[in-house]
Amino acid sequence: MKNNKIFILLPDGIGLRNFAYSDFYKIGKKEDFDIIFWNNTPFDLTELGFKEIKIKNSKSHPLTEIYKNARKQIELNLNIRRTKDTVYDTYRFPFSYATTTKAVKSLLTRLVSFTHSSKYGLNRIRKKIKQEERKTLYYHQCLETLQKEQPGMVFCTNQRPMTAIAPLLAAQDIGIPTATFIFSWDNLPKATMVVETDYYFVWSDLMKKELLFYYPYVQEEQVFVSGTPQFEAHFNQNKLSSKEEFFKQNNLDTNKKYICFSGDDITTSPDDPAYLEDAAKAVIELNSKGYNLGIIFRRCPVDFSNRYDTILEKYSSTIVSIDPIWKPLSSVWNTILPTKEDDSLLSNLGEHCEMVLNLGSSMVFDFICHKKVCAYFHYNQKIQLDKNWDLFKCYQYVHFRSMPNNNSVFWINSPDAIIAIIEKGMAKNSSVIEDAKNWFEIINQHPPQEASRRIWQGIKTIISKE
Known part of the structure; x- marks a missing residue:
């Protein structure tokens, strides 16, 4: 029997519009899914009649931010080498030295990205992020929640937040399938992928090609083309x-x-x-x-x-x-x-x-x-x-x-x-x-008003495989 309990991970408020305010929840309920928002936002989703589990103390490892920022720099460096296109330099934010803490973080980020600016170095950084996050209290609290609730899948609404790493990693470590939604049309070239999941939901065939190009470790069968729910309201x-x-x-x-x-x-x-x-x-x-x-x-x-x-x-x-x-x-x-x-x-x-x-x-x-x-x-x-x-x-x-x-x-x-x-x-x-x-x-995959349905169809496919 399939496990229809789905955790919708909200690592920040960006996913509210797509997954709490659209028809996404209503469609999922009609499909007989038991939907629980794993909520790391200050917003009380019970006010909307949704089931939620609040995430508390979502504190990443102190080194994760350094590695995450270095990963972005390395990916942009590799993209320039692969494409001979300097446009990727324009996606870098200037390093800040305004305070001692910011200066230390900036110097460490530059050092790590300089010493690891290769495919091998990038893989080391990816592994280090996971190693450090597994040491945190946050990771172990996520593990405890997942072991208690036993969802059939964890679906993350945004690939960018650092606070999404520990919950998804905990799910993967106990065999729960994970997926993430790529939030915006410009995100993949900018090297904003912070999480690594078993499956990915993208806006279009174009975005699927981008995902496979920029992240060669992702396989085609891991990617679902769904469109984004953010445009559905225009057709309601x-x-x-x-x-x-x-x-x-x-x-x-x-x-x-x-x-x-x-x-x-x-x-x-x-x-x-x-x-x-x-x-x-x-x-x-x-x-x-x-x-x-x-x-x-x-x-x-x-x-x-x-x-x-x-x-x-x-x-x-x-x-x-x-x-x-x-x-x-x-x-x-x-x-x-x-x-x-x-x-x-x-x-x-x-x-x-x-x-x-x-x-x-x-x-x-x-x-x-x-x-x-x-x-x-x-x-x-x-x-x-x-x-x-x-x-x-x-x-x-x-x-x-x-x-x-x-x-x-x-x-x-x-x-x-x-x-x-x-x-x-x-x-x-x-x-x-x-x-x-x-x-x-x-x-964006058309018809645009069917994005939520396509996402649920993808989720169905995933849990039937698992």
């Missing part, structure tokens, strides 16, 4: 309000049409407020020609800075700010958690805005779900906050190479071009919409 009519209701809820002018400006975090776009101002000036110019437009500003969910305040105040008659509905449970970015309500908000923005302006984010796919186009900013500001930052580096990243051609978005090559781009976007340009759909099909 119950999450959509009428235009009248949405406008009333958010104090919008029913006589206006709105352009969405989707903000980035300060690392990705330090000059984001200047791009918002450029968009506002273009909208004011369009309105002087007889249009009646406004901008809805949606900030990056983990950006609680005041860097936009001056622009929002200066253009208050043009820009309406509708903040993401996320809960900051502390000031640390990965404890700022999404809420179920934000899925509905994002879906309604896609449904009721004319288009979205952005700097290189996956919002292009959120909006194409509603047959709306995206325009990417494609110029640097004349006065830059960070002189070392270059917008064009963003579009050189490997995940942008998946774009089938340059017409999947509108490119805003200068502030003066914004007016014409908005006019084209509002005209519902069919060729750009079709090209954006094609890009979406490349990066």
Whole structure:
């Protein structure tokens, strides 16, 4: 008899949107799975009616962070050697020496990555991570939980957190199959794989090829192409309000049409407020020609800075700010958690805005779900906050190479071009919409609304094999 008890490991809050707020849980219950969230977030999932086991004292070994960071550096070094492509250097974060502790960690990371920068060295680091984690109290507490609960499988919602290593390792050590979901479309080229599991769930055939390329120890039969649940909400009519209701809820002018400006975090776009101002000036110019437009500003969910305040105040008659509905449970970015309500908000923005302006984010796919186009900013500001930052580096990243051609978005090559781009976007340009759909099909398995079902089908296959 198959063991249908499935542990959904939430090492951090990133997986909430995909696996707690989507239909993933409901579909799994219909398939007769006993679903328990193994919860390392501060969020109380019992409030949603879910069964959970809270993880306490999720403390990794002190050396694991050094080895994990060194592993990333080594993988990027090896990727450059294999491909002769220096784009992988752009995925490195600068080492910090701000405090004694940070300086020691940075020096040790550099030393370990320098002395182990080979396939053999990488394998040694992978083994060292497992050895150190097995020594921790955290690992032994996970082992105890698993021995008591005896789940048929542990499914991890995100391959990146260090706190996911011990629970998955404990499961593997007692013969429980494990799987992880690759969280984002750009993660694999960036060397963000921290965990090693028996199976992997990816967004697309393209991501499967990337996984097999960047991690040669993974075999093809270990990989399931499922798509991601993060886009499912866009196809759920119950999450959509009428235009009248949405406008009333958010104090919008029913006589206006709105352009969405989707903000980035300060690392990705330090000059984001200047791009918002450029968009506002273009909208004011369009309105002087007889249009009646406004901008809805949606900030990056983990950006609680005041860097936009001056622009929002200066253009208050043009820009309406509708903040993401996320809960900051502390000031640390990965404890700022999404809420179920934000899925509905994002879906309604896609449904009721004319288009979205952005700097290189996956919002292009959120909006194409509603047959709306995206325009990417494609110029640097004349006065830059960070002189070392270059917008064009963003579009050189490997995940942008998946774009089938340059017409999947509108490119805003200068502030003066914004007016014409908005006019084209509002005209519902069919060729750009079709090209954006094609890009979406490349990066995410279709139909997108079936991702959760495909994941459960994969889980069924795994536990029937085991």
